[in-house]
Amino acid sequence: MKKDDAKLMSMVAEGDMEALEQIYRRHSQFVYRVAFRFLGNESDAADITHALFVDLVTRASKYKPHANLSTWLYRVVVNRCINWKKAAPQRLKAQIEEMDAVDATTLDEEEQLEALDRSRRHGEVRKAVASLPPRQKMAVTLRDFEGLSYKEISHAMGCSRRAVESLLIRARRALMKTLNSG
Amino acid sequence: MNCNKAERFIVARVDGELSESRSLRLDEHLRFCPECRRFSEQLQTLTARVRDVCEGVDEVADGATMDRIWEGVRIEAARELKAGEAGKRRRSRWKRLGRDDERVFLGLPELGMGVVSLLAGLFIGSWCFFSAYGFPGSWESSKKGPAVSSQKESVAKTRFKKTREGRQSWNYTGPGEHKMKQVASGGDGRKNEEKSRFAERSLVAEAFGDEAGLGMRLNLNGVYCEP
Numbered sequence: 001m002k003k004d005d006a007k008l009m010s011m012v013a014e015g016d017m018e019a020l021e022q023i024y025r026r027h028s029q030f031v032y033r034v035a036f037r038f039l040g041n042e043s044d045a046a047d048i049t050h051a052l053f054v055d056l057v058t059r060a061s062k063y064k065p066h067a068n069l070s071t072w073l074y075r076v077v078v079n080r081c082i083n084w085k086k087a088a089p090q091r092l093k094a095q096i097e098e099m100d101a102v103d104a105t106t107l108d109e110e111e112q113l114e115a116l117d118r119s120r121r122h123g124e125v126r127k128a129v130a131s132l133p134p135r136q137k138m139a140v141t142l143r144d145f146e147g148l149s150y151k152e153i154s155h156a157m158g159c160s161r162r163a164v165e166s167l168l169i170r171a172r173r174a175l176m177k178t179l180n181s182g
Numbered sequence: 183m184n185c186n187k188a189e190r191f192i193v194a195r196v197d198g199e200l201s202e203s204r205s206l207r208l209d210e211h212l213r214f215c216p217e218c219r220r221f222s223e224q225l226q227t228l229t230a231r232v233r234d235v236c237e238g239v240d241e242v243a244d245g246a247t248m249d250r251i252w253e254g255v256r257i258e259a260a261r262e263l264k265a266g267e268a269g270k271r272r273r274s275r276w277k278r279l280g281r282d283d284e285r286v287f288l289g290l291p292e293l294g295m296g297v298v299s300l301l302a303g304l305f306i307g308s309w310c311f312f313s314a315y316g317f318p319g320s321w322e323s324s325k326k327g328p329a330v331s332s333q334k335e336s337v338a339k340t341r342f343k344k345t346r347e348g349r350q351s352w353n354y355t356g357p358g359e360h361k362m363k364q365v366a367s368g369g370d371g372r373k374n375e376e377k378s379r380f381a382e383r384s385l386v387a388e389a390f391g392d393e394a395g396l397g398m399r400l401n402l403n404g405v406y407c408e409p
Contacts, residue, residue, distance in 0.1 A: 015263045017256065024255060028248055046251050053255040057262045125235045143197060144232045150199050169193050176228055 006065035013060035024053055027070060030146070031077045037145045038081040038138060040130060048080050074156035078142070082134045128178040136171035139164060183211045188218045195222075196229050 005026075011019035028049055036045035052073070063072065129140055135157070142148045142156060153164045183191075191208040194200040200208070212219045 017260065017263075020259055021252070021256070024252055028251065032248065032251070042247070046247065049251050050254050050258075053251075054258045054262060057259045121231070122235045125232055129232070129235075140232065144229065145235075150194075150197070165190055165193065168197070169189060172193065172225060172228060175232070176224055179228065179231070180224075 005069035006063075009060050009063045009065070009069065012057060013063070020053070020057065023056065023069070027073050028053065030070070031073055034074070034077050034141060034146060035081055037141045039084060040126065044084060048077065048084065052076055052080065071152065071155045074142075074148075074152070075158060078138055078156050079158075082138055124179060125175075128175050131178065132171055132174055136167050136174065139167035140171045140175075143168060183207055185215060185218055188212070188215065189221065192218065192222045192225060196225050 005023065008019045008023050012023065031052055032045050032049045035048040036042060039045055039048070055076075063069070129137060132140065138157060139153060142153045143150075148156065150161050150164045154161045157164065159167075188208060188211045191200055191204055191211075195205060195208060212222060
């Protein structure tokens with residue numbers, strides 16, 4: 001029988017490592033995904049995921065069951081990502097290019113062209129998103145990449161629904177400007 | 183509806199967050215506003231393009247990566263738990279110290295620490311006090327002290343006084359008075375002057391001992407003389 005998050009968290013607070021593993025298996029994917037999409041590299045995303053679940057052990061006793069654990073984790077990962085050390089522009093550029101690199105050796109000529117074109121388009125979008133201010137970038141990440149609702153984003157980012165709308169409008173205007181000019 | 187509000191509604195509709203009634207109102211606005219209509223079309227294109235990018239990113243968080251991260255989490259979390267339990271034991275010990283039934287048994291180490299701290303405090307406090315006001319041994323010497331200081335005072339009382347013959351002589355009212363008398367009762371003026379100078383030095387030497395640094399030494403009669 002699957003135990004609910006609140007029960008597992010109380011077990012973690014008492015030092016149960018199996019409960020921690022269950023929580024990890026249930027929630028680590030989206031924590032890693034948000035960090036990866038926001039920071040753009042595997043190493044930083046792994047570092048954030050690692051640190052977050054280690055901290056969960058010490059913070060488990062402070063967890064209040066009325067809050068949804070995934071919302072709570074979203075909030076923690078969002079804060080960690082926004083406050084994460086800024087990647088040097090060259091490093092970020094290299095990472096973005098690496099993310100969209102295509103192994104074209106196994107494809108025929110038409111597929112190769114299509115893959116390269118897709119890679120170029122994705123690279124442009126990633127660069128445009130990466131150039132956004134952190135909060136706008138996080139709003140776009142949670143909305144467009146994670147598919148969270150405005151309400152969930154407002155909980156994760158600790159702001160009002162109206163503030164989420166404003167962040168998304170400004171982010172999309174900036175993206176339009178960047179992508180249309182490029 | 184103005185264009186600012188329409189812009190909010192357009193974004194909300196693209197994100198699936200606009201109610202049916204508001205959507206109808208937006209459509210009304212878009213029918214007459216080419217600017218907002220263009221923005222709506224551009225936004226739809228952009229959103230589709232951005233959402234297309236995230237396809238395939240899920241593959242990055244594969245099982246191997248997540249297992250590798252879990253290994254690190256497991257080791258460090260176990261360490262944290264160990265450290266946390268040690269801290270909890272220390273805290274609970276202090277808490278239990280307040281309970282009457284366990285006070286004596288569980289409080290012994292803490293009481294020991296308390297006594298040691300108290301003694302250390304007393305020692306440091308008394309050390310500070312005595313170094314400021316002097317140690318008990320030095321109170322005895324300070325009782326003897328005035329004898330030395332009165333000696334110094336008596337030397338300070340030494341004054342030149344002109345005699346009837348016009349010679350300088352000592353008018354000294356202190357422990358070395360007898361020597362002054364010896365000097366004063368001397369022969370001619372020149373010799374007496376030398377003697378009085380010598381007497382002055384010997385008196386100072388007697389008063390201050392080696393402190394004066396005059397190079398005088400005590401002879402067998404207990405009188406200071408030139409070496």
